[in-house]
Amino acid sequence: MSLFSLLGAIEIGLIYALVALGVYISFRLLRFPDLTVDGSFPLGGAVCAVLIAGGTNPWLATLAATAAGAGAGLVTGWLNVRLKIMDLLASILMMIGLYSVNLRIMGGPNIPLINDPTLFTQLQPDGVPDYVMRPVIVLVFTIACTLALNWFFATERGLAIRATGSNARMCRAQGVNTGAMVLLGMAVSNALVGLAGALFVQTQGGSDISMGIGTIVIGLAAVIVGESILPSRRVVYATLAVVIGAIVYRFFIAAALNSDFIGLKAQDLNLVTAVLVTVALVIPQIKRKLKHKSLPDAPKSL
Known part of the structure; x- marks a missing residue:
């Protein structure tokens, strides 16, 4: 694999690390199977691209994309909390609806940003290749978001979100508004996804x-690959594992597609993804079996 391909894999992996952090919040902390991600990711990209193409400052466009993602998450949570629609079905409805919304926003199937200014062109120092600087800039965004999440989930409101996902009935008994916590958690989750979409279109x-x-x-x-590499229930380590998992996942994808002896092509991306996820799911089971076999047998009672 060339240096260009390696840095490209790290760059995309860091962008999808933001998506993975959002998925971690919904799936792991809130126990909310959220498929809105498939719509809020292009939503963030569409809002960002339209604004930048219209002459808006890239920083404001990225902020607006993040807010749009948060709005999509809020609507999904509202469908579940207020209208009592099942969580999975609510997210599917939102994902389907966002497809048409994104087409409306862009006014067509795509928007090019070839000669428009972006965050990366504004932060690009002279003499440094763009393929080197882009991963560095995305890394700063990812670190900042990870640290902000670690701080937030250590606050009273963040702990309430975590408790809502663990035991909503107990939280309600303690006076916590679990519906509001679901709405907040879904907003934060999809805000990260919208931010990832904005960075993706700019790269x-x-x-x-x-x-x-x-x-x-x-x-x-x-999330699954990260938890297999660094299993932990602490949010600080879990978020770190998610970021590592996204980079490792993307690295293996790039390595598989760039290995001539394997013979894989770009159209095999979904197959490689399915195989990697399967392996990541099986590894913890193998570890448990090996650990169980290594334990000494209990002494038999006389």
Whole structure:
């Protein structure tokens, strides 16, 4: 694998680490199977691309994309909390609806950003290649978001969100508004996904309506791979594991697609993803079996 391919894999892996952090909040902390991600990722990209193409400052466009993602998460949570629609069905309805919303926002299937200014062109120092600087800039965003999440989930409100996912009935008995916590958690989750979509379109040079297909699978794969590498129940280590999982996942994808002797091509991406997720799910089971076999047998009673 060339240096260009390696840095490209790290760059995309760090962007999808933000998606994985959002998926971790919904799936692991809130126990909310959220498929909104497949719609909020291109939503963030569409909002960002439209604003930048219209002459808006890239920082404001990225902020607006993040807010749009948060709004999508709020609507999904509202469908579940207020209208009592099952969580999975609510997210599916939102994902389907966002496809048309994204088309409306972009006014077509894609928006190019070839010659428009982006965060990366504004922060690009002279003499440093863009393929080197882009991963560094995305890394700063990822670290900042990870630290902010670690701080937030150590606060009273963050702990209430975690408790809502663990035992909503007990939380209500303690006077916690679990519905509000679900709404807040879903907003934070999809805000991260919207931010990832905004960064993605700025690195790839444009927004496309199909860019969100399979995003939830990538996010779940990163979470599962990360938890297999660094299993921990503490949020600080769990968020770190998610980021590592996203990078490792993307690295293996790039390595598989760039290995000539394997013979894989770009159209095999979904197959490689399925195999990697399967392996990541099986590894913990193998570890448990090996650990069980290594334990000494209990002495038999006379």
